[in-house]
Amino acid sequence: MCLTSPRGHSSLSCRTLPVVVFMVFVLSAAVLTCRALFSHSHQQRELAKSVCLHREKWYMTQAANSRCRADASQMTQRLALLKDISSALNKSNTLHWLCYGTLWGVLRGNSLLDYDIDGDLCVVNVSQNALARIVAAVGEGIRYAPTYTSLRVWRAEAIVEITLYEFTELADDNTVDTLVNLSGWTGPYVSRSCKIESFPSRLITRPLPSDKLNEVLFPVPREGVEMQMHVYPDDWHSIVLPQHCV
């Protein structure tokens, strides 16, 4: 629709307006497409990074300037944060267990590894209700991106990484019955660059056993070190320190 301007520019505006509108449309479409493409590949890179992290082992990717010995107050804060999150997950009846480096700590001496940088919990089928309880327990320090396959929670100096799993029913000829798959493990980039982490579901069949981490009880996978044999197939039998801490 064209409005006639009293100054007599109406015919010019009427001809240029549709052209301008069209060009603005084309430009915004181009910008939006570029942004979508960029953020998609960026997201995939981020995803690949987080997905590969555990395969590449956290102790190998640790920054060279990260501490090799957490101080006592840091350990206390990390333990308290793990406890609060575990308690929130218990309340929503969410299946969870200590995993990765924190599970190594339990298996090797029932205490947090002092060269680890965070606490690790793994959960299956995390619900909105469970998330709400975690938020209520820890306040603002939480970042959730479903494609990153994990939820990062922090309070003061403590960080806890919650890895999110979901079940994939998959019949297998081997001893492995049902496999568990990380949430969000999709996309060609990921499957090309990393192997999928999986373990037999019997290791996390309820009720899970509990074990002590610095005198606090937490759920752990069944069968002791078996879980770590699946998660760290190449070096589960040896103690590996971050390179700069050796």
Ligand SMILES: *[C@@H]1O[C@H](CO)[C@@H](O)[C@H](O)[C@H]1NC(C)=O
């Ligand atoms: C959560 O439940 C497990 C298993 O029932 C128990 O061992 C643990 O003490 C509970 N954790 C907290 C923080 O309440």
Ligand SMILES: *[C@@H]1O[C@H](CO)[C@@H](O)[C@H](O)[C@H]1NC(C)=O
């Ligand atoms: C998780 O969700 C899947 C699919 O809905 C279901 O089959 C499975 O039993 C659930 N597992 C747990 C532990 O809640």
Ligand SMILES: *[C@@H]1O[C@H](CO)[C@@H](O)[C@H](O)[C@H]1NC(C)=O
């Ligand atoms: C993991 O899930 C993907 C997509 O749902 C599926 O294609 C793949 O086979 C699963 N892998 C394992 C090892 O369960």
